Amino acid sequence: MSDGYSSTPSQRKPSAQRIAEASYKRTLTRLDKIQQHIADTPRANKLKGKVAIITGVGSLKGIGRAAALLFAHQGARHLYLIDYVEDNLPNLKETIESKYSDVKVTTIQADAADDKAISSLCARAILEEGRLDVFFANAGIATGTHIWDTDAATFENTMRVNALSAFLALKYGSAAMKKLSDDKSDSWGSIIMTASVAGLRAGAGSADYSSSKAAVISLAQLGASQLPDTNIRVNALCPGLIETGMTTSTFDYARAKGVAGKIGQLNPQRRFGMSEGIAQVALFLASDDSSYINGQAIAVDGGLSASHPVALGKMW
Template identity: 50%
Template structure:
């Protein structure tokens, strides 16, 4: 029996990467999926799902815009009769500038998409999921939100906020039947990180990516998508308010090259 048969599901950032892989897996497991992305690639993902015999509807949305989030969730209700699962996955990197070279506008934009976006997802999705008798919300955070050394200051701060949002939301939804968890990926080949992977391939240095984790490799989107599906499924029925790292073991120590104040890391 397919795990998400008849379930109504929203996936944001579903035009590529982890979101696209998750949307396709949800559909393959019987889910009716609203595929949302800030780009036109949402339509491509939806078409791929339908061509494979699945059920999907596409919508273009800005994850940090409340009106867009509300319209996306309303589409799930209109098309599929309600909402059972919300996978708030959309995010941006914001580059790799340090604290002193990051301007206020960039920091604010990273927080708007990466943190305000998941908060809006919880705010608008949770009541509808509760009305269906319960379900799951999965927020994409990052190992960068757990400790330093895995992302820029803006990105890391935003993802630390997502982890805390998951724990806070789980508590405030006590008794509703709505579980909220954060997925914390390590280095994964997505649209956001593809330039890094492509550069490494072209330079013959692909084996160096992910070398600090015990598995000594980066992840593919499907590997993270499967973890998201677990957190959204009844198999994780007693998992709530948690931050689950899927990072090849990186966060077991978070080894990094230290950068002294005023100097460049080598």
């Protein structure tokens, strides 16, 4: 019996490639909306009057830059922005000042893992503004080497940049946040550290990178426990796969191979993330909206870390 409709199986059912392409187009549309979110959101002054330090702001696609723009949008009084490479700092300063004339911007070329640089910067914030309210320790590096190909020098350098920088932010940032002034009658502050899902469990990074990010999470927990009765909160952000300057090579390779639609397919949202999405969580932790969140490692990964590995259709 014929129903008058004749087609091949491939015509009746979309191919895996067509499904993937359609899914990727939806992902790009969604990511475009996320990137435009800041422009469409009224300034709510969630950081009004706050003084903040952000490290690792140099990448044009990075979390630090996105956070700096968002913090300015939400009324931060003075932003001290640091990166190891100076190249993109003038552009970031100009971009913020042209959009937000009420926000002071100071850019510094410095190593976030340099004891003297960070102690001096925190002291400078107190000298110039009488307070420090937010320290977003975002600076970091990543490697992609197998454990057998990772030498001691590489491991030590990754730990220095990723973990030592977080330690210095905690040490000097918390000390500055406890200082009182005419402008600040009680201690208060939020220290935010960029960790990674690689620090939560294995499978998302190299040995040196994963170890360093696990150390960052531990520092956030330790910081919260050692700063009681100070109103200073310490938390870690654990991004999943995010398109930043650090991951550019992975994304460029996939696009060159024509398999960009497969990026981020391991998480339930079936997509990768953007720096703007991480910056929104950093803003939440920096503001009073998160006043009772302390000592936490918050995964922002599309649900990647929510499940043990499972072959869908096999168990459920």
